Amino acid sequence: MPTRRSLIGGGLGALAAPAVVHAQGSAVNPFRWRMTTSWPKTLIGPGPSAARIAERIRTLGEGRLVVDVFAAGEIVPAFAVFDAVANGTVEMGHTASFFIVGKVPAAAFYTTVPFGLDPAGHLSWLEAGGGRALWEELYAPFGVKPFLGGNTGASLAGWFRKPVESLEELKGMRIRVSGLGGELYRRLGAVPQAIPPGDVYTSLERGTIDAVELLGPMNDLDSGLWRIAPVCMVPGFNKPNGASEALVGTKAFELLPADLKAVVEHACVTEHATALAESAAAHGQALLKLAQNNVRFVSVPRDVLARARKTATDIVEEIGQAGPLQRRIVDSYRAAQALLRPWDRISRVPAED
Secondary structure, three states: OOOHHHHHHHHHHHHHOOOOOOOOOOOOOOEEEEEEEOOOOOOOOHHHHHHHHHHHHHHHOOOOEEEEEEOOOOOOOHHHHHHHHHOOOOOEEEEOHHHHOOOOHHHHHHOOOOOOOOHHHHHHHHHHOOHHHHHHHHHHHHOEEEEEEEEOOOOOOEEEOOOOOOHHHHOOOEEEOOOHHHHHHHHOOOEEEOOOHHHHHHHHHHOOOOEEOOOOHHHHHHHOHHHOOOEEEEOOOOOOOOEEEEEEEHHHHHOOOHHHHHHHHHHHHHHHHHHHHHHHHHHHHHHHHHHHOOOEEEEOOHHHHHHHHHHHHHHHHHHHOOOHHHHHHHHHHHHHHHHHHHHHHHHOOOOOO
């Protein structure tokens, strides 16, 4: 039977060593988020970008916020990332804004629009031209906070089995294409197909599609599309920029302390710069390898480009007519183009042939 002394001693011992409760957001009890993406983890460019953002968040936050990354299809399909963040299925997503143009047409401006801003101009618009505030306003009703999350640079116009020499040849052609480029090709007579990046090669191989617009040379070299469709049309008028977006659920973000909020933003912004630098070098190397494999680089005919440019202008204007916020986004984007165009013309020296 325990004595009075042993009971007192036991009680004092219990008081001397209370259970330690670790608040969420500590290294031993971190916030845990899931990030779903629109890509296979192996897709050069966007795949590593998503992984690096998660790793930076863990490192800079000293383990207080851990983000687990999931490839397309592991939690939700490739094109359902925005909805998964908006409805709270996941706390974070890595995708491209133009995948939701059917739901939010003005979102396209935050990845790319045909004949639009290049990566440097796009970043200038976001950070110095009011584009970022409009982006946040556009996504706020969905409970989603957007950040830049990488950039693969400009894309190629597409991979074709034979050169496209006229508008007539586009009619009825089934082309895998994303964003407003899909609507553009549709109005030029083609039949756009929305196919996740991970399924593009198989679709081309099986003949489900006739041509593919995917990303830039580094991605397209790795994809092997050139083995089936060895004609590469240039320039990438339909996708002059390749910005990815990192999406965070507003509720999840607001639960973070101020320093971890800053960590998330810094991790995303840093990845945009890192990915763009890597892609520029990788695209140059990929072009050399593609040429060694007898890929034919063919310029898009001038009449096709002229019609495409006019059609793109019409599409952008229609978005601007959809509502007050859309009007402000279109006008802001166009103002950035007008501001940057004169400097681009006098500051860039054409490369030697």
